[in-house]
Amino acid sequence: MYATMLRIRRAEERARELYAAGRIPGFIHLSIGQEAVAAGVCAPLQRDDYLLSTHRGHGHLIAKGGSLRGFMAELYGKATGCCKGKGGSMHIADASVGYLGANGVLTSGCVLAPGVGQSIQMRGTDQVAVTIFGDGAANRGPFHEGVNLAALWKVPVVFVCENNFWASTTAHDLSTAGGSIAARAAGYGIPGATVDGNDALAVYLAMESAVARARAGEGPSLIEARTVRFMGHFEGDPQGYRSRGEVEGGRQRDPIARLRAHLEEAKLLDAAHAARVAAAVEAEVQDAVDFAESSPLPAPEDALQDLFVHYPWSD
Amino acid sequence: MPVLDFGDALNLALREEMRRDPRVYCIGEDIVLGVPFGVTKGLAEEFGPARVRNAPISEAAIVGSAMGAAITGLVPVVDMHFADFVTCAMDEVANQIAKSRYMFGGQISCPLTLRMPYGIGKSAGGHHSNSVEAWFVNIPGLKVCIPSTPADARGLLKTAIRDPDPVLIFEHRGLYRVTGEVPEAETLVPLGLADVKRRGIDVTVIATARMVGESLAAADRLAGEGISVEVVDPRSLVPLDREGLAASVRKTHRVVIAEEGPMRGSVGAWLAWVIMEACFDDLDAPIARVAGPNIPIPFSPPLEAFATPGAADVVDAIRRVVK
Numbered sequence: 211m212y213a214t215m216l217r218i219r220r221a222e223e224r225a226r227e228l229y230a231a232g233r234i235p236g237f238i239h240l241s242i243g244q245e246a247v248a249a250g251v252c253a254p255l256q257r258d259d260y261l262l263s264t265h266r267g268h269g270h271l272i273a274k275g276g277s278l279r280g281f282m283a284e285l286y287g288k289a290t291g292c293c294k295g296k297g298g299s300m301h302i303a304d305a306s307v308g309y310l311g312a313n314g315v316l317t318s319g320c321v322l323a324p325g326v327g328q329s330i331q332m333r334g335t336d337q338v339a340v341t342i343f344g345d346g347a348a349n350r351g352p353f354h355e356g357v358n359l360a361a362l363w364k365v366p367v368v369f370v371c372e373n374n375f376w377a378s379t380t381a382h383d384l385s386t387a388g389g390s391i392a393a394r395a396a397g398y399g400i401p402g403a404t405v406d407g408n409d410a411l412a413v414y415l416a417m418e419s420a421v422a423r424a425r426a427g428e429g430p431s432l433i434e435a436r437t438v439r440f441m442g443h444f445e446g447d448p449q450g451y452r453s454r455g456e457v458e459g460g461r462q463r464d465p466i467a468r469l470r471a472h473l474e475e476a477k478l479l480d481a482a483h484a485a486r487v488a489a490a491v492e493a494e495v496q497d498a499v500d501f502a503e504s505s506p507l508p509a510p511e512d513a514l515q516d517l518f519v520h521y522p523w524s525d
Numbered sequence: 526m527p528v529l530d531f532g533d534a535l536n537l538a539l540r541e542e543m544r545r546d547p548r549v550y551c552i553g554e555d556i557v558l559g560v561p562f563g564v565t566k567g568l569a570e571e572f573g574p575a576r577v578r579n580a581p582i583s584e585a586a587i588v589g590s591a592m593g594a595a596i597t598g599l600v601p602v603v604d605m606h607f608a609d610f611v612t613c614a615m616d617e618v619a620n621q622i623a624k625s626r627y628m629f630g631g632q633i634s635c636p637l638t639l640r641m642p643y644g645i646g647k648s649a650g651g652h653h654s655n656s657v658e659a660w661f662v663n664i665p666g667l668k669v670c671i672p673s674t675p676a677d678a679r680g681l682l683k684t685a686i687r688d689p690d691p692v693l694i695f696e697h698r699g700l701y702r703v704t705g706e707v708p709e710a711e712t713l714v715p716l717g718l719a720d721v722k723r724r725g726i727d728v729t730v731i732a733t734a735r736m737v738g739e740s741l742a743a744a745d746r747l748a749g750e751g752i753s754v755e756v757v758d759p760r761s762l763v764p765l766d767r768e769g770l771a772a773s774v775r776k777t778h779r780v781v782i783a784e785e786g787p788m789r790g791s792v793g794a795w796l797a798w799v800i801m802e803a804c805f806d807d808l809d810a811p812i813a814r815v816a817g818p819n820i821p822i823p824f825s826p827p828l829e830a831f832a833t834p835g836a837a838d839v840v841d842a843i844r845r846v847v848k
């Protein structure tokens with residue numbers, strides 16, 4: 211988990227620089243500060259488990275084991291990106307690791323996930339489906355439709371609310387009634403748990419039991435992981451809506467430093483080992499950037515490909 | 526050949542496909558009893574509630590979950606109850622299903638069928654009567670078919686289910702009890718293949734769904750006046766059999782396009798452009814169109830009748846182009 215979090219952090223920090231340098235088009239929504247959620251959620255998952263994510267999904271993709279090269283090249287809009295440049299940051303998917311897509315439409319994962327769970331159930335495998343969404347997203351109707359359906363069908367789905375207390379510029383308290391998203395689980399008769407989303411181990415433990423429950427055929431759960439986003443809503447966001455102090459406070463609880471301290475205390479990590487991990491991550495991220503930089507852009511007429519299996523003429 | 530009604534032909538298609546492929550399942554509101562149009566009647570007895578799934582009134586979750594299932598190995602057939610209600614799942618159809626393969630660079634396949642009971646009739650009113658196929662023809666990434674006979678309904682639905690991409694099948698609810706011959710043998714109707722429903726030499730009427738029957742009635746009426754009408758049914762709008770339509774126009778040199786949906790921004794407008802582009806030099810008269818007025822479908826019978834294009838409108842349009 212430590213290496214995963216570092217990989218996410220460094221990949222996003224590099225993406226940030228590259229975006230500022232004009233190498234990456236479009237919008238990017240960074241999850242810097244929220245890495246513990248991605249790492250904790252994905253750690254108990256197998257490669258063939260499914261993950262449905264959000265517009266802020268870089269970390270989730272990386273934690274699920276998605277290709278860093280495919281990721282970076284996709285941000286660049288290159289032909290070698292894992293979606294051949296058709297998806298970009300907000301719609302990136304890597305089906306080879308069960309990552310069924312970031313999503314530009316908030317909350318959509320909540321209604322797709324019960325169907326993924328149903329397919330698992332009907333195919334008789336022991337996979338699970340996880341969907342991650344923001345606290346803002348939890349206020350859209352599809353959240354309720356999706357949780358209700360999953361609970362009704364008892365499908366192996368874990369709903370994870372990544373609560374960073376902001377929906378773009380709107381504070382949690384101004385948008386979310388009831389104070390707790392996890393508490394909504396009670397209305398659907400499923401377990402709901404709130405965890406410290408800056409503590410990777412806490413997320414991992416909550417997730418482990420939700421996944422075990424799902425695999426055992428006992429149905430869905432809802433986890434609310436409370437965290438802090440260090441950056442703006444999107445890159446370039448002036449963040450006039452919140453105080454510096456809030457982010458500073460969050461940085462005091464940096465999930466990466468926190469896990470490192472914990473591992474060091476438990477004598478599972480020392481400075482030399484940490485340096486080796488950091489160097490390996492650095493090399494991987496650099497390789498991904500080099501790959502993206504040196505990859506070709508798609509040919510314009512490739513825009514007509516991939517619409518259908520048949521009828522490539524896109525009528 | 527056995528004679529079946531349109532609804533039973535669809536039921537037969539579902540039954541055949543569910544027997545053939547255990548991944549196929551149906552989902553929708555009240556489908557166990559086959560409410561409201563009887564298409565799914567009896568399927569639950571044969572295939573059980575897991576494969577004939579009554580869902581809560583949660584259109585977004587019905588359509589969204591179908592996509593989730595489709596991209597991970599199942600083959601859902603969604604019953605939209607009334608096509609008008611698709612607006613409650615429009616994100617799922619327009620943003621998720623339609624774009625999944627493309628945005629993800631071809632990694633994800635979404636083999637899903639949306640059954641769209643639609644159309645005017647019986648004073649069902651503004652939330653139950655509209656012809657909305659044009660909305661979906663305008664969304665890249667969806668295939669759209671629209672049968673007019675029981676045989677086509679069965680053949681197109683079977684093709685839709687086997688198709689690796691999302692297909693919407695528009696089932697006009699005024700056709701459910703219309704009967705026709707359906708081949709004994711299992712027959713697939715390919716997408717993108719128009720069918721000539723009646724041969725003629727003076728004018729081509731391109732018509733869809735209920736308007737095919739209205740156009741055939743118009744053709745009967747005009748036969749007495751010595752006007753020979755060819756009626757062509759595109760059967761699938763995406764993909765479209767441009768060549769099939771053009772071939773008829775090159776023979777008759779005159780075109781009427783008949784549909785039930787509103788005139789503005791419609792499928793017919795698109796078809797007119799397709800014909801114009803392919804056959805401009807062959808046309809001896811401007812293309813005429815029959816379509817519904819640009820209003821939601823009203824409730825009161827006289828108002829509804831006003832909003833319902835029929836054989837008389839097709840006759841008028843044909844007279845305009847052949848005079």
Ligand SMILES: Cc1ncc(C[n+]2csc(CCOP(=O)(O)OP(=O)(O)O)c2C)c(N)n1
Pocket residue numbers: 265266314315316343344345346347348374375376377378443
């Ligand atoms: C259906 C929909 N409505 C609005 C938006 C625009 N939008 C993108 S991100 C965002 C805020 C999301 O907040 P939250 O769900 O809390 O996630 P976070 O950005 O905090 O990770 C909004 C309103 C959207 N992408 N989709």
